[in-house]
Amino acid sequence: MSIENRGEITCANCSACCKAGIEGVFTPKEAAFLRRGGTDLAPLRDLDVMHAIALYEFRSDCGHIGKDPLTGNSICTQHENPDRPHACKTFVPGSLSCRLQREMQGVAPSGFDKDAFLRGEE
Ligand code: SF4
Numbered sequence: 001m002s003i004e005n006r007g008e009i010t011c012a013n014c015s016a017c018c019k020a021g022i023e024g025v026f027t028p029k030e031a032a033f034l035r036r037g038g039t040d041l042a043p044l045r046d047l048d049v050m051h052a053i054a055l056y057e058f059r060s061d062c063g064h065i066g067k068d069p070l071t072g073n074s075i076c077t078q079h080e081n082p083d084r085p086h087a088c089k090t091f092v093p094g095s096l097s098c099r100l101q102r103e104m105q106g107v108a109p110s111g112f113d114k115d116a117f118l119r120g121e122e
């Protein structure tokens with residue numbers, strides 16, 4: 001499947017990109033937002049002194065992952081919160097990064113053929 005073919009990818013009952021082990025770039029305010037939810041966030045290195053952004057590793061699943069009360073699906077409970085980090089708002093469902101996260105977290109079906117990707121056919 002080409003990277004443009006994103007039709008079947010949905011964030012409903014996924015949260016694969018919000019799990020322990022992922023890395024992300026956040027401002028101090030965004031890092032505080034994630035920590036308020038209970039996320040164990042470890043700074044890896046500073047990236048921009050002027051804007052004080054840094055690369056962090058999630059040492060736990062994001063604390064803002066919750067259950068949709070209607071469906072029981074795993075969702076971001078802060079999806080409509082304007083304080084949600086920029087990296088969260090701009091992570092593209094169906095992108096290669098998304099499908100890699102889904103593959104690593106065992107969220108199926110993703111339509112991502114890891115073997116084809118490793119052969120350079122994706
Ligand atoms: S991995 Fe992709 S489909 Fe899953 S929550 Fe993240 S953006 Fe949505």
Ligand code: SF4
Binds near residue numbers: 017063064065075088
């Ligand atoms: S705030 Fe929401 S979208 Fe961002 S990492 Fe946490 S659960 Fe995922």
